[in-house]
Amino acid sequence: MKQSRRIAQAQAWAWAEAPTIWLLGKTQAGKTSIVAELVGRAHDQIGNGFVPMTKELRLYAFPEERPVLRFLDTRGLSDVADDDPAADLHHASTQAQVIMVVARVDDLALEDVLAVLKPLRAEHPDWPVLVAQTCLHHGYRRQDRHLLPYPFTGDDNDWALPGLPDELRQSMLAQRQLFADLPGHHPPLFVPLDFTRPEQALPPSDYGAQRLWEVLEQVLPETVMRLRASVNLSQAEQVRTKVMLPWTMAAVAANSVPVPIIGGLGSASLQATMVNQIARRYGQPATRDQWSELVAALGTGFVLGFGGRWLVQQGLKLGLGWGTAVVAAWTFAITWAIGEAALYYFSERAAGREPDHEVLRERYQQALRDARRRYEERKDKEQGR
Protein backbone atom coordinates (compact mmCIF):
# COMPACT_ATOMS: atom_id res chain seq x y z
CA MET A 1 0.00 0.00 0.00
CA LYS A 2 1.34 3.39 -0.88
CA GLN A 3 2.41 5.55 2.02
CA SER A 4 0.06 8.35 1.04
CA ARG A 5 -2.84 5.92 1.15
CA ARG A 6 -1.84 4.62 4.54
CA ILE A 7 -1.61 8.14 5.85
CA ALA A 8 -5.01 8.96 4.43
CA GLN A 9 -6.45 5.85 6.03
CA ALA A 10 -4.87 6.51 9.40
CA GLN A 11 -6.16 10.05 9.19
CA ALA A 12 -9.65 8.93 8.33
CA TRP A 13 -9.71 6.52 11.25
CA ALA A 14 -8.10 8.89 13.68
CA TRP A 15 -10.56 11.61 12.84
CA ALA A 16 -13.67 9.52 12.56
CA GLU A 17 -15.40 9.47 15.89
CA ALA A 18 -16.18 5.81 15.39
CA PRO A 19 -15.49 3.68 12.33
CA THR A 20 -18.53 2.31 10.56
CA ILE A 21 -18.93 -1.26 9.39
CA TRP A 22 -21.33 -1.70 6.54
CA LEU A 23 -23.31 -4.93 6.48
CA LEU A 24 -23.96 -5.82 2.89
CA GLY A 25 -25.83 -8.86 1.66
CA LYS A 26 -28.95 -10.36 0.17
CA THR A 27 -32.20 -10.26 2.01
CA GLN A 28 -32.46 -12.66 4.98
CA ALA A 29 -28.73 -13.47 4.84
CA GLY A 30 -28.34 -12.71 8.54
CA LYS A 31 -27.17 -9.08 8.60
CA THR A 32 -29.42 -7.90 11.39
CA SER A 33 -28.69 -11.06 13.37
CA ILE A 34 -25.03 -10.09 13.39
CA VAL A 35 -25.82 -6.58 14.59
CA ALA A 36 -28.01 -8.02 17.31
CA GLU A 37 -25.33 -10.43 18.45
CA LEU A 38 -22.52 -7.87 18.48
CA VAL A 39 -24.29 -4.82 19.87
CA GLY A 40 -26.98 -6.56 21.90
CA ARG A 41 -29.84 -4.68 20.29
CA ALA A 42 -32.09 -4.98 17.24
CA HIS A 43 -33.33 -8.45 18.18
CA ASP A 44 -36.82 -7.37 17.23
CA GLN A 45 -35.58 -6.44 13.76
CA ILE A 46 -34.53 -9.95 12.82
CA GLY A 47 -36.63 -11.50 10.09
CA ASN A 48 -38.40 -14.86 9.91
CA GLY A 49 -36.10 -16.29 7.25
CA PHE A 50 -38.37 -15.64 4.27
CA VAL A 51 -39.77 -12.13 4.08
CA PRO A 52 -37.43 -9.14 3.75
CA MET A 53 -37.25 -7.44 7.11
CA THR A 54 -34.94 -4.45 7.30
CA LYS A 55 -36.59 -1.65 5.35
CA GLU A 56 -34.15 1.20 5.63
CA LEU A 57 -30.58 2.06 6.45
CA ARG A 58 -30.03 1.95 10.15
CA LEU A 59 -27.00 2.90 12.15
CA TYR A 60 -26.28 1.11 15.43
CA ALA A 61 -23.72 2.78 17.65
CA PHE A 62 -21.78 0.66 20.08
CA PRO A 63 -21.65 1.25 22.96
CA GLU A 64 -24.69 3.46 22.59
CA GLU A 65 -23.67 6.25 24.96
CA ARG A 66 -20.06 6.53 23.84
CA PRO A 67 -19.75 4.86 20.46
CA VAL A 68 -16.44 3.46 19.35
CA LEU A 69 -17.85 1.40 16.54
CA ARG A 70 -20.93 1.67 14.36
CA PHE A 71 -22.77 -0.91 12.35
CA LEU A 72 -24.68 0.21 9.31
CA ASP A 73 -27.48 -2.28 8.68
CA THR A 74 -28.90 -2.09 5.19
CA ARG A 75 -31.78 -3.55 3.24
CA GLY A 76 -31.22 -6.91 1.62
CA LEU A 77 -29.98 -6.50 -1.93
CA SER A 78 -32.64 -8.50 -3.71
CA ASP A 79 -35.23 -6.54 -1.77
CA VAL A 80 -34.28 -3.36 -3.56
CA ALA A 81 -34.65 -4.83 -7.03
CA ASP A 82 -38.00 -3.14 -7.50
CA ASP A 83 -36.76 0.33 -6.72
CA ASP A 84 -33.45 2.00 -7.29
CA PRO A 85 -30.83 0.96 -4.71
CA ALA A 86 -28.26 3.44 -5.99
CA ALA A 87 -29.05 6.20 -3.50
CA ASP A 88 -28.93 3.85 -0.50
CA LEU A 89 -25.74 2.25 -1.67
CA HIS A 90 -24.10 5.57 -2.34
CA HIS A 91 -25.09 6.83 1.07
CA ALA A 92 -23.70 3.71 2.75
CA SER A 93 -20.46 3.92 0.81
CA THR A 94 -19.84 7.46 2.03
CA GLN A 95 -20.40 6.46 5.67
CA ALA A 96 -18.45 3.24 6.00
CA GLN A 97 -14.77 2.35 6.29
CA VAL A 98 -15.13 -1.41 6.51
CA ILE A 99 -17.43 -3.75 4.59
CA MET A 100 -18.88 -6.89 6.08
CA VAL A 101 -20.47 -9.04 3.40
CA VAL A 102 -23.04 -11.38 4.87
CA ALA A 103 -24.01 -14.51 2.96
CA ARG A 104 -25.53 -17.85 3.85
CA VAL A 105 -22.77 -20.36 3.35
CA ASP A 106 -24.73 -22.37 0.79
CA ASP A 107 -25.69 -19.35 -1.28
CA LEU A 108 -23.64 -19.24 -4.45
CA ALA A 109 -25.86 -16.77 -6.29
CA LEU A 110 -23.99 -13.70 -5.12
CA GLU A 111 -23.93 -11.77 -8.41
CA ASP A 112 -25.87 -8.84 -6.94
CA VAL A 113 -23.56 -8.58 -3.96
CA LEU A 114 -20.42 -8.81 -6.08
CA ALA A 115 -21.80 -6.25 -8.51
CA VAL A 116 -21.87 -3.75 -5.64
CA LEU A 117 -18.70 -4.92 -3.97
CA LYS A 118 -16.30 -5.03 -6.91
CA PRO A 119 -16.54 -1.40 -8.07
CA LEU A 120 -16.51 -0.29 -4.45
CA ARG A 121 -13.31 -2.19 -3.76
CA ALA A 122 -11.79 -0.90 -6.98
CA GLU A 123 -12.44 2.61 -5.75
CA HIS A 124 -11.27 1.94 -2.19
CA PRO A 125 -8.70 -0.85 -2.55
CA ASP A 126 -7.59 -0.61 1.07
CA TRP A 127 -11.00 -0.95 2.68
CA PRO A 128 -11.04 -4.13 4.71
CA VAL A 129 -13.63 -6.66 3.54
CA LEU A 130 -14.95 -9.32 5.90
CA VAL A 131 -17.18 -12.09 4.63
CA ALA A 132 -19.47 -13.60 7.26
CA GLN A 133 -20.47 -17.07 6.01
CA THR A 134 -23.68 -17.65 7.96
CA CYS A 135 -26.00 -20.58 8.61
CA LEU A 136 -23.25 -23.20 8.66
CA HIS A 137 -25.70 -25.92 9.62
CA HIS A 138 -27.21 -25.73 6.15
CA GLY A 139 -24.28 -27.97 5.23
CA TYR A 140 -24.78 -30.44 8.09
CA ARG A 141 -26.28 -33.89 8.01
CA ARG A 142 -28.93 -34.72 10.58
CA GLN A 143 -26.42 -36.02 13.14
CA ASP A 144 -23.81 -33.26 12.70
CA ARG A 145 -23.08 -30.73 15.42
CA HIS A 146 -20.84 -27.67 15.49
CA LEU A 147 -17.12 -28.43 15.68
CA LEU A 148 -15.92 -27.36 19.12
CA PRO A 149 -13.86 -25.52 20.07
CA TYR A 150 -14.47 -23.21 17.11
CA PRO A 151 -11.74 -24.24 14.66
CA PHE A 152 -12.03 -21.98 11.58
CA THR A 153 -9.22 -19.63 10.66
CA GLY A 154 -10.65 -18.39 7.37
CA ASP A 155 -7.79 -19.79 5.27
CA ASP A 156 -6.91 -23.08 3.55
CA ASN A 157 -6.58 -24.87 6.88
CA ASP A 158 -10.35 -24.85 7.06
CA TRP A 159 -10.62 -27.55 4.40
CA ALA A 160 -8.54 -30.05 6.35
CA LEU A 161 -10.52 -29.84 9.57
CA PRO A 162 -11.34 -33.30 10.87
CA GLY A 163 -15.04 -33.88 11.19
CA LEU A 164 -16.06 -31.06 8.84
CA PRO A 165 -19.16 -32.24 6.94
CA ASP A 166 -18.43 -32.68 3.23
CA GLU A 167 -21.32 -30.62 2.02
CA LEU A 168 -20.29 -27.70 4.21
CA ARG A 169 -16.68 -27.98 3.04
CA GLN A 170 -17.76 -27.85 -0.57
CA SER A 171 -20.13 -24.92 -0.28
CA MET A 172 -17.76 -22.94 1.92
CA LEU A 173 -14.96 -23.39 -0.60
CA ALA A 174 -17.17 -22.63 -3.59
CA GLN A 175 -18.44 -19.47 -1.92
CA ARG A 176 -14.94 -18.24 -1.10
CA GLN A 177 -13.90 -18.79 -4.70
CA LEU A 178 -16.53 -16.29 -5.81
CA PHE A 179 -14.42 -13.61 -4.14
CA ALA A 180 -11.16 -14.74 -5.74
CA ASP A 181 -10.90 -11.92 -8.25
CA LEU A 182 -12.06 -9.14 -5.97
CA PRO A 183 -10.02 -6.01 -6.67
CA GLY A 184 -8.08 -4.47 -3.79
CA HIS A 185 -4.95 -4.81 -1.75
CA HIS A 186 -5.94 -7.67 0.53
CA PRO A 187 -8.13 -10.72 0.08
CA PRO A 188 -11.31 -10.75 2.17
CA LEU A 189 -11.28 -12.22 5.66
CA PHE A 190 -13.73 -15.11 5.92
CA VAL A 191 -15.58 -15.85 9.14
CA PRO A 192 -17.84 -18.91 9.19
CA LEU A 193 -20.59 -18.61 11.79
CA ASP A 194 -24.01 -19.80 12.84
CA PHE A 195 -26.22 -17.69 15.04
CA THR A 196 -29.07 -20.00 15.94
CA ARG A 197 -32.18 -19.79 18.06
CA PRO A 198 -32.44 -22.09 21.11
CA GLU A 199 -35.16 -24.22 19.50
CA GLN A 200 -32.74 -25.12 16.71
CA ALA A 201 -30.80 -27.05 19.35
CA LEU A 202 -27.37 -26.26 17.95
CA PRO A 203 -25.44 -24.82 20.85
CA PRO A 204 -23.70 -22.50 21.25
CA SER A 205 -26.18 -20.05 19.76
CA ASP A 206 -23.43 -17.54 19.07
CA TYR A 207 -21.14 -19.90 17.18
CA GLY A 208 -18.36 -17.82 15.59
CA ALA A 209 -19.11 -14.55 17.41
CA GLN A 210 -15.81 -14.60 19.25
CA ARG A 211 -13.93 -15.11 16.00
CA LEU A 212 -15.83 -12.23 14.42
CA TRP A 213 -14.66 -9.94 17.22
CA GLU A 214 -11.10 -11.14 16.74
CA VAL A 215 -11.18 -10.41 13.04
CA LEU A 216 -12.62 -6.97 13.70
CA GLU A 217 -9.75 -6.49 16.10
CA GLN A 218 -7.30 -7.28 13.33
CA VAL A 219 -8.73 -4.69 10.98
CA LEU A 220 -9.51 -2.03 13.54
CA PRO A 221 -6.68 -2.13 16.04
CA GLU A 222 -7.13 1.36 17.34
CA THR A 223 -10.86 0.95 17.58
CA VAL A 224 -10.58 -2.09 19.73
CA MET A 225 -8.11 -0.32 21.98
CA ARG A 226 -10.79 2.29 22.41
CA LEU A 227 -13.42 -0.34 22.97
CA ARG A 228 -11.42 -1.84 25.77
CA ALA A 229 -10.81 1.51 27.38
CA SER A 230 -14.10 3.10 26.51
CA VAL A 231 -15.23 3.71 30.05
CA ASN A 232 -14.30 7.16 31.26
CA LEU A 233 -11.41 7.88 29.01
CA SER A 234 -9.31 10.74 30.25
CA GLN A 235 -8.26 13.28 27.68
CA ALA A 236 -4.74 11.85 27.67
CA GLU A 237 -6.11 8.36 27.03
CA GLN A 238 -8.23 9.71 24.24
CA VAL A 239 -5.18 11.22 22.63
CA ARG A 240 -3.33 7.92 23.02
CA THR A 241 -6.06 5.85 21.44
CA LYS A 242 -7.41 8.28 18.88
CA VAL A 243 -4.21 9.95 17.75
CA MET A 244 -1.07 8.20 18.93
CA LEU A 245 -1.99 4.59 18.29
CA PRO A 246 -3.29 5.03 14.74
CA TRP A 247 -0.32 7.20 13.80
CA THR A 248 2.17 4.87 15.41
CA MET A 249 0.66 1.91 13.61
CA ALA A 250 0.70 3.88 10.37
CA ALA A 251 4.38 4.69 10.90
CA VAL A 252 5.17 1.02 11.44
CA ALA A 253 3.11 -0.03 8.46
CA ALA A 254 4.61 2.61 6.21
CA ASN A 255 8.07 1.72 7.48
CA SER A 256 8.48 5.36 8.27
CA VAL A 257 11.49 5.33 10.55
CA PRO A 258 11.76 8.72 12.21
CA VAL A 259 15.26 9.34 10.92
CA PRO A 260 14.66 13.06 10.42
CA ILE A 261 14.83 13.54 14.20
CA ILE A 262 18.58 13.50 13.83
CA GLY A 263 18.35 16.86 12.19
CA GLY A 264 15.25 17.95 14.08
CA LEU A 265 11.80 16.59 13.36
CA GLY A 266 11.09 16.67 9.67
CA SER A 267 7.85 18.51 9.12
CA ALA A 268 6.61 16.07 6.51
CA SER A 269 7.03 12.94 8.61
CA LEU A 270 4.17 10.94 10.06
CA GLN A 271 5.53 11.69 13.50
CA ALA A 272 5.34 15.42 12.85
CA THR A 273 1.77 15.10 11.68
CA MET A 274 0.96 13.16 14.82
CA VAL A 275 2.51 15.84 17.02
CA ASN A 276 0.50 18.52 15.21
CA GLN A 277 -2.69 16.60 15.86
CA ILE A 278 -1.86 16.18 19.51
CA ALA A 279 -1.27 19.92 19.74
CA ARG A 280 -4.60 20.59 18.06
CA ARG A 281 -6.41 18.31 20.52
CA TYR A 282 -5.18 20.58 23.27
CA GLY A 283 -6.14 23.70 21.35
CA GLN A 284 -2.49 24.56 20.89
CA PRO A 285 -1.33 25.28 17.35
CA ALA A 286 2.16 23.80 17.14
CA THR A 287 4.21 26.86 16.26
CA ARG A 288 7.78 26.80 15.09
CA ASP A 289 8.92 28.04 18.49
CA GLN A 290 7.08 25.30 20.30
CA TRP A 291 8.55 22.73 17.97
CA SER A 292 12.05 23.97 18.66
CA GLU A 293 11.39 23.98 22.39
CA LEU A 294 10.01 20.45 22.33
CA VAL A 295 12.99 19.11 20.39
CA ALA A 296 15.46 21.11 22.47
CA ALA A 297 13.85 19.90 25.68
CA LEU A 298 14.28 16.31 24.58
CA GLY A 299 17.91 17.26 24.26
CA THR A 300 20.88 15.50 22.81
CA GLY A 301 19.73 12.34 24.56
CA PHE A 302 16.78 12.35 22.21
CA VAL A 303 18.71 13.16 19.10
CA LEU A 304 21.73 10.96 19.66
CA GLY A 305 20.63 8.64 22.42
CA PHE A 306 18.27 5.80 21.71
CA GLY A 307 17.79 6.56 18.05
CA GLY A 308 21.29 7.57 17.11
CA ARG A 309 22.99 4.77 18.94
CA TRP A 310 20.63 2.24 17.54
CA LEU A 311 21.19 3.45 14.02
CA VAL A 312 24.92 3.19 14.32
CA GLN A 313 25.09 -0.10 16.19
CA GLN A 314 22.33 -2.05 14.56
CA GLY A 315 21.33 -0.38 11.37
CA LEU A 316 24.63 0.56 9.85
CA LYS A 317 26.97 -1.96 11.40
CA LEU A 318 24.83 -5.01 10.81
CA GLY A 319 23.53 -3.67 7.57
CA LEU A 320 19.93 -4.34 8.50
CA GLY A 321 17.51 -3.22 5.85
CA TRP A 322 14.47 -1.12 6.55
CA GLY A 323 11.42 -3.27 6.95
CA THR A 324 12.95 -5.79 9.33
CA ALA A 325 11.25 -6.69 12.59
CA VAL A 326 13.85 -4.74 14.56
CA VAL A 327 13.16 -1.61 12.60
CA ALA A 328 9.42 -2.07 13.05
CA ALA A 329 9.80 -2.40 16.82
CA TRP A 330 12.05 0.61 16.93
CA THR A 331 9.75 2.70 14.76
CA PHE A 332 6.85 1.81 17.01
CA ALA A 333 8.76 2.67 20.19
CA ILE A 334 10.22 5.95 19.08
CA THR A 335 7.02 7.18 17.43
CA TRP A 336 5.04 6.33 20.54
CA ALA A 337 7.61 8.06 22.75
CA ILE A 338 7.54 11.20 20.65
CA GLY A 339 3.77 11.13 21.09
CA GLU A 340 4.06 10.82 24.87
CA ALA A 341 6.51 13.70 25.02
CA ALA A 342 4.23 15.87 22.89
CA LEU A 343 1.23 14.86 24.98
CA TYR A 344 2.95 16.05 28.15
CA TYR A 345 4.26 19.21 26.52
CA PHE A 346 0.96 20.41 25.04
CA SER A 347 -1.20 19.37 27.98
CA GLU A 348 1.02 21.47 30.25
CA ARG A 349 0.82 24.42 27.88
CA ALA A 350 -2.95 24.03 27.66
CA ALA A 351 -3.11 24.15 31.46
CA GLY A 352 -1.14 27.40 31.39
CA ARG A 353 2.02 25.85 32.84
CA GLU A 354 5.60 25.86 31.56
CA PRO A 355 6.52 22.29 30.62
CA ASP A 356 9.29 20.96 32.87
CA HIS A 357 12.09 19.78 30.63
CA GLU A 358 13.28 17.18 33.11
CA VAL A 359 9.82 15.62 33.33
CA LEU A 360 9.51 15.75 29.56
CA ARG A 361 12.72 13.76 29.12
CA GLU A 362 11.63 11.26 31.76
CA ARG A 363 8.29 10.78 30.05
CA TYR A 364 10.06 10.17 26.79
CA GLN A 365 12.47 7.59 28.24
CA GLN A 366 9.70 5.84 30.15
CA ALA A 367 7.54 5.76 27.03
CA LEU A 368 10.34 4.15 25.06
CA ARG A 369 10.54 1.32 27.56
CA ASP A 370 6.77 0.94 27.78
CA ALA A 371 6.33 1.10 24.03
CA ARG A 372 8.82 -1.67 23.39
CA ARG A 373 6.94 -3.88 25.83
CA ARG A 374 3.62 -2.85 24.33
CA TYR A 375 4.90 -3.69 20.87
CA GLU A 376 6.26 -7.10 21.91
CA GLU A 377 2.94 -7.90 23.54
CA ARG A 378 1.04 -6.95 20.40
CA LYS A 379 3.33 -9.09 18.30
CA ASP A 380 3.14 -12.07 20.64
CA LYS A 381 -0.59 -11.81 20.66
CA GLU A 382 -0.76 -11.75 16.88
CA GLN A 383 1.62 -14.68 16.51
CA GLY A 384 -0.10 -16.68 19.22
CA ARG A 385 -3.33 -16.61 17.28
Ligand SMILES: Nc1nc2c(ncn2[C@@H]2O[C@H](COP(=O)(O)OP(=O)(O)OP(=O)(O)O)[C@@H](O)[C@H]2O)c(=O)[nH]1
Ligand atom coordinates in the same frame (compact mmCIF):
# COMPACT_ATOMS: atom_id res chain seq x y z
N1 LIG B 1 -29.33 -20.81 11.87
C1 LIG B 1 -29.03 -19.58 11.57
N2 LIG B 1 -29.99 -18.72 11.32
C2 LIG B 1 -29.65 -17.47 11.01
C3 LIG B 1 -28.29 -17.04 10.96
N3 LIG B 1 -28.27 -15.76 10.61
C4 LIG B 1 -29.56 -15.41 10.46
N4 LIG B 1 -30.38 -16.43 10.71
C5 LIG B 1 -31.84 -16.44 10.62
O1 LIG B 1 -32.16 -15.97 9.33
C6 LIG B 1 -33.29 -15.13 9.38
C7 LIG B 1 -32.97 -13.77 8.79
O2 LIG B 1 -32.04 -13.10 9.58
P1 LIG B 1 -31.88 -11.51 9.56
O3 LIG B 1 -30.76 -11.23 10.49
O4 LIG B 1 -33.16 -10.82 9.74
O5 LIG B 1 -31.40 -11.31 8.04
P2 LIG B 1 -31.15 -9.91 7.27
O6 LIG B 1 -29.99 -10.15 6.36
O7 LIG B 1 -31.04 -8.78 8.21
O8 LIG B 1 -32.47 -9.81 6.41
P3 LIG B 1 -33.16 -8.51 5.73
O9 LIG B 1 -33.23 -7.46 6.75
O10 LIG B 1 -34.50 -8.98 5.29
O11 LIG B 1 -32.29 -8.15 4.58
C8 LIG B 1 -33.71 -15.07 10.82
O12 LIG B 1 -34.74 -16.00 11.00
C9 LIG B 1 -32.48 -15.47 11.57
O13 LIG B 1 -32.79 -16.09 12.81
C10 LIG B 1 -27.27 -18.00 11.21
O14 LIG B 1 -26.07 -17.74 11.17
N5 LIG B 1 -27.70 -19.24 11.53
Ligand SMILES: [Mg+2]
Ligand atom coordinates in the same frame (compact mmCIF):
# COMPACT_ATOMS: atom_id res chain seq x y z
MG1 LIG C 1 -32.13 -7.10 8.36
